[in-house]
Amino acid sequence: xxxxxxxxxxxxxxxxxxxxxxxxxxxxxxxxxxxxxxxxxxxxxxxxxxxxxxxxxxxxxxxxxxxxxxxxxxxxxxxxxxxxxxxxxxxxxxxxxxxxxxxxxxxxxxxxxxxxxxxxxxxxxxxxxxxxxxxxxxxxxxxxxxxxxxxxx
Numbered sequence: 001x002x003x004x005x006x007x008x009x010x011x012x013x014x015x016x017x018x019x020x021x022x023x024x025x026x027x028x029x030x031x032x033x034x035x036x037x038x039x040x041x042x043x044x045x046x047x048x049x050x051x052x053x054x055x056x057x058x059x060x061x062x063x064x065x066x067x068x069x070x071x072x073x074x075x076x077x078x079x080x081x082x083x084x085x086x087x088x089x090x091x092x093x094x095x096x097x098x099x100x101x102x103x104x105x106x107x108x109x110x111x112x113x114x115x116x117x118x119x120x121x122x123x124x125x126x127x128x129x130x131x132x133x134x135x136x137x138x139x140x141x142x143x144x145x146x147x148x149x150x151x152x153x
Contacts, residue, residue, distance in 0.1 A: 033088050037068075037077050044072040047081040051093050055135050057119050060095035078110070079148050086141040086148075096137055097144055100124075103132040111136040115147030 027034065031052070037045040045068040053059045063085055068078045089097060099116060101108035102124075112118065116136030123130040138144040 033085060035081050035084055037081055039072065042069075044069045045077040045081055047085050049085045049089065053098070055098060055100065055120060055122055057098050057135055057137055058096055059098035059137060061089045061093035061097050061141075063097070063099040066099070076152075079152065082114075083145055083148055086144045089141040094140060096139055097141055098135050098137050100133040100135045103134050108134055108136075113147075114151050115143060 023034075031050055033047075033049040035047045036043055046065070047063060047067075048065040049061060049063045051061050054062065063082070066078055066081060068081075086097070098119075099111055100122070101111060103121065116138055118134055119137045120135040121132050122135060124133045125131075138147065
């Protein structure tokens with residue numbers, strides 16, 4: 001995505017409104033999870049997960065969004081959010097877990113580094129364009145946790 005296309009999507013006010021709408025109209029706490037990481041009152045990252053398989057890859061759950069603030073990247077925020085999400089999924093969806101990332105996302109290789117296997121690329125519409133999203137799969141939430149912990153060691 002170009003900066004012009006990304007601009008509105010990364011604008012904090014735009015995202016706050018978009019997330020507020022999602023929470024009030026679509027979020028289902030029975031099948032969805034939202035985690036927020038904070039430091040000194042500032043949001044440093046967040047993660048969304050849901051039960052089900054939207055990408056037809058055999059998963060029983062998926063992490064739909066993981067974001068870590070650029071100023072706190074590399075400090076373990078993403079790993080902690082993923083570990084907590086995997087813990088939540090263990091009791092609700094003990095089978096395969098998927099995570100998608102835009103093909104152009106330079107951080108998507110982190111998913112392979114923690115044991116995710118690329119199983120599919122799907123096209124996702126964002127506003128007026130379609131973008132390739134790479135889907136990574138783990139056999140279970142435990143396998144996701146083990147991959148993260150092995151990377152930390």
